[in-house]
Amino acid sequence: MADKVLIYSRFELLDTGGKPPREVFSADELSGIRAMLTAGGSPLGAEAMDLFPKLGAIVCYGTGYDGVDLKAAAARNIAVGHSPGANAASVADIAMTLMLATTRRILVADQYVRSGDWAASKQSPMMRPQAGMPGRRIGVYGMGEIGRKIAARCAAFESEVGYFSRTKYDLPYQYFPSLEALADWCSVLMIAVRAGGETQHVVNADILGRLGADGYVVNISRGSVIDERALVAALTDKTIAGAGLDVFEKEPHAPDALTALPNVVFAPHIGGHTLDSHVAMQNCVLANLTAFFEGKPLPYAVKSV
Numbered sequence: 345m346a347d348k349v350l351i352y353s354r355f356e357l358l359d360t361g362g363k364p365p366r367e368v369f370s371a372d373e374l375s376g377i378r379a380m381l382t383a384g385g386s387p388l389g390a391e392a393m394d395l396f397p398k399l400g401a402i403v404c405y406g407t408g409y410d411g412v413d414l415k416a417a418a419a420r421n422i423a424v425g426h427s428p429g430a431n432a433a434s435v436a437d438i439a440m441t442l443m444l445a446t447t448r449r450i451l452v453a454d455q456y457v458r459s460g461d462w463a464a465s466k467q468s469p470m471m472r473p474q475a476g477m478p479g480r481r482i483g484v485y486g487m488g489e490i491g492r493k494i495a496a497r498c499a500a501f502e503s504e505v506g507y508f509s510r511t512k513y514d515l516p517y518q519y520f521p522s523l524e525a526l527a528d529w530c531s532v533l534m535i536a537v538r539a540g541g542e543t544q545h546v547v548n549a550d551i552l553g554r555l556g557a558d559g560y561v562v563n564i565s566r567g568s569v570i571d572e573r574a575l576v577a578a579l580t581d582k583t584i585a586g587a588g589l590d591v592f593e594k595e596p597h598a599p600d601a602l603t604a605l606p607n608v609v610f611a612p613h614i615g616g617h618t619l620d621s622h623v624a625m626q627n628c629v630l631a632n633l634t635a636f637f638e639g640k641p642l643p644y645a646v647k648s649v
């Protein structure tokens with residue numbers, strides 16, 4: 345991968361290959377490490393940080409940093425960096441892909457063509473006409489860079505767009521003061537909120553129930569935002585019509601009860617997986633690492649640290 349080549353050429357890179365560092369490196373090697381490159385969703389707590397006595401920077405590949413214990417990092421004066429906005433367009437595109445694929449039942453439709461059983465599609469309850477995009481009420485939960493790009497894309501599809509986020513912005517979309525109010529109003533809920541303790545399981549049975557029997561939920565944020573059990577129940581008993589999911593509570597795994605359902609479209613956390621967003625994320629990583637080793641503040645530091 346180009347990122348590894350670039351990083352190897354500029355820095356001495358020790359790769360854990362996804363294993364716990366203690367299993368791969370000697371105490372001597374661990375004690376020499378000054379910066380760590382990680383995926384923001386991977387758990388990185390105080391205990392893990394303490395394996396690296398000289399650690400001065402944690403650089404997340406991607407926009408998320410929910411796995412990093414920011415308080416523990418701050419307590420040790422470890423800078424935390426990420427790639428803000430670098431993959432926003434590609435994540436927003438996956439949100440749209442999942443929404444369209446889910447609401448138009450495209451995977452089910454695809455099977456009718458492949459099997460040659462075209463006529464049967466006319467009888468299938470799964471293939472009954474669905475609401476189209478013009479005039480559809482799309483609720484965006486979270487108005488960061490990804491939320492804004494989703495909203496703009498939905499507006500271009502002639503949908504009505506509403507949003508809920510902690511802050512009300514000067515935007516041409518209807519603002520709702522709570523997630524409950526947004527869920528009562530919309531028929532498709534697009535989850536684009538930053539994950540963390542505050543948002544754990546906020547999309548629960550109550551919120552799903554508010555979307556109604558023609559409602560859909562699309563999640564491109566983190567699996568932790570939805571209560572996955574409540575989602576399985578809502579999809580099974582048809583409290584909602586369907587879901588599009590790029591993220592799961594326990595990646596890399598999606599529960600069997602979820603994958604057995606025909607009214608869900610899945611992706612294996614590939615929201616940011618386009619060439620352009622990889623290049624943009626790599627540039628942020630390299631800029632952060634370069635600045636750190638030059639003794640400068642990280643240009644893409646996580647703001648709340």
Ligand SMILES: O=CC(=O)O
Nearest residue numbers: 384406407408616
């Ligand atoms: O999951 C992807 C990211 O955090 O950017």
